[in-house]
Amino acid sequence: MTDRREHLNSGFLISVERYPDNSALRLRGNEWTYAQLDHIARCWATELSGSDGRPPKRVGLFAHKSLASYAGMLAALYLGATVVPLNRKFPLERTRLMVEVAGIDVILADESSAPQIPAILGSEDIRVSVFSDSGRCEEPPMTSPVFVDPDEAAYLLFTSGTTGVPKGVPVSHRNITHFLEVMAERYDFGPDDRFTQNFDQTFDLSMFDLFMAWRSGGCLVPMEAIHQLAPFRFVAENGISVWFSVPSVPGLLREKGSLTPNSLSPLRWSLFCGEALPVESARAWQRAASRSVVENLYGPTEVTVACMAHRWSPRVSDASRANGTVPIGIPIRGTNADLFNSQLELVSDGEGEICLAGPQVFSGYWENAALTARVLFEAQGSDGVMRKWYRTGDIAKRNDGGEFIFLGRIDQQVKINGMRVELGEIEGELNRQNGVTRSAVVTVAGSAESTARLVAFVCGKDLEKGAGSKIQRELREHLPSYMIPHRIEVIHEFPLNSNGKTDTSALKALATARVWA
Structure with a gap:
């Protein structure tokens, strides 16, 4: 029997019951409550089913920070489909290739992205549904969401590939719900929190923003790129309490000299992931967001958003840094991390490749067994337990406190x-x-x-x-x-x-x- 708790939209559905009148989404001055967003998603799910009533297996989400971006994702998940985020800022040829490789059945688009659809479809016969920010739909709402096997892919993301063909990374419901559960234990998010959404949905870090906000009964407040260049007014006017971005954002603000003390005082949590976090950027951000806890997260897409964390402390973090960057920390609950050499032998002391195991590790690249075989292997960890490991390609060492320190890459x-x-x-x-x-x-x-x-x-x-x-x-x-x-x-x-x-x-x-x- 399928465990409904191990489904990506289960946290949202619980918040619909608990906080129906809370704001779930604030977008360019408009707000939708949990009850309203749920109703729109259910109506759109009915339309996506088509005239034959057979739900699609994979839904291409061709929308950018619009109602369709968010209600559309819920609608696809309600159908038990795998969501394949697409990006209108990508070259058409690349998007067309992603549509073909993923085997998309239906494309859900917003009005701004719709004009590109003929070019990305080519000769492909794929049904298209275009939705507006009005949320209108002529179809009745579906009554019962579909809960698929937790090992089915909740979403499929594409990353850069050496051959010019993007690599497909399917992330299962079990992968992502384990991550969300551990993050809920780590952070005290609640219905009064307001979350930034800095990332495009083709970037896996966006999944944290959406589903941690909705699991906690909080409000998602997407940011445009222009807001990242000067986020202070946006944070203050929208009551943002949870910030999540790549470390480049504080780096650019430091360059401009605008990251001044207490300029981000409404923040409770400041989270960074996606690349190395410079110590000076962390220090400057902590001064600006003086009331917030600053954390550095680490994790490849193949291990579901993030799997290690380090809590910033001026004294401890500075003392354990390497190459001027903050440690990437220790594994979160359920994740095992060890260092291996090029012969896939354990490294007990010194530098090695970070290899990861646990419930967040993906099962393999989309329809690419050869590439999967190069990154997944079985071996005993430092605790003597045999596991399947993912090779990250990241070189690291451990400090005296057992935290991992990122040193660089072994590939291109x-x-x-x-x-x-x-x-x-x-x-x-x-x-x-x-x-x-x-x-x-x-x-x-x-x-x-x-x-x-x-x-x-x-x-x-x-x-x-x-x-x-x-x-x-x-x-x-x-x-x-x-x-x-x-x-x-x-x-x-x-x-x-x-x-x-x-x-x-x-x-x-x-x-x-x-x-x-």
């Missing part, structure tokens, strides 16, 4: 504003451009510790020196904006190291000089 994957980027995918697109015979992409640390930038180098005998700008424009047809290099430099030849390989260190030095000259 980096984080840009919290988004995972495979440098090989960018290089692949560069190599397909006219005249490019060779390319390399490096990251350059920003003027504040948190703002990394991508710089690309290309060569080709027919390339003119100023060809970089044209190549940038071409890349925008194929890659999301966060994967477009900040600069593309044309060089005559690549520097080589003593082994005859591309000298990445020399390219980084050159890139740093060009970016911050």
Whole structure:
């Protein structure tokens, strides 16, 4: 028998019963109570079922911070479908590929995204439902939500892939509800809390905002990008008590000199995840949000949002930092973490690759057994128990207190504003451009510790020196904006190291000089 508690929307349904008149969503001056949002989602679920009454297996959610973004997700979950978030800011070709790979049955869109639908569908015969912020629907509300097996995928996200094909990461209801349960134990969220929603729904961190707010009976208050550049008024006017963002946000505010003491005093909780959190950014944010608890969270999409945490303390965090960044902490309840070497042997002391096990670990990449086999393996942990582990590709060490300290990556994957980027995918697109015979992409640390930038180098005998700008424009047809290099430099030849390989260190030095000259 299916346990309804192990279903992603179960917390929302409980809040509908407990707090029907509480605000569940505040969006551009409009508010919807739990009862209203539930009614809209049930009506939309009926429409998504179609004339044959057979619920879709996978629903593409093509909406951006609109009523359809949030009620639409609930509607799909009410049907027992897997939600596949899509992003209208992505290149059409990439979105079309995601639709095809996911095997989407129905697309639920908002009015602003709808004009792109013909281009992303191509010849695909997929039913489309477009909903407005009015919440109107001619269909009657469905009476009983469908509760599927907890091991079925609640949502399917796509991350950057080395081959140019995004990797599908299915996250099961059991994965995500375990995470939400542990977070509810860790934080004292309640019906008076108001949560930011900084992330696009194609970013797994958005799931924390939505479902922790709705599980607690609190209110979700989505932020636009412009609010992140100066969040102080937004936080004050909306009574925000729970902040969640990537560390790049405090980094940029520090650069501007606007992160002043007590400027974010309404906050109770300040949470960061998605990339390394610089100590100075944490220190400055704590001064600005003087009444809040600051935490650094860590976790790859494959292990469901976050699986480690470190609570900021000026004395303890500073003493245990590495490379100027805050520790990523210790595993949350249910997660096991150990360090392994390249032969997948336990590392008891020193540096190693973080490997994770537990109920939040995904079952494997979407229809890609070969890639799954490269990241999942069975081995005994430090406690002697045999488990299935996920290889994160992150290098770390433990400090004297047993906390994990992030040191870097072992592959070509980096984080840009919290988004995972495979440098090989960018290089692949560069190599397909006219005249490019060779390319390399490096990251350059920003003027504040948190703002990394991508710089690309290309060569080709027919390339003119100023060809970089044209190549940038071409890349925008194929890659999301966060994967477009900040600069593309044309060089005559690549520097080589003593082994005859591309000298990445020399390219980084050159890139740093060009970016911050």
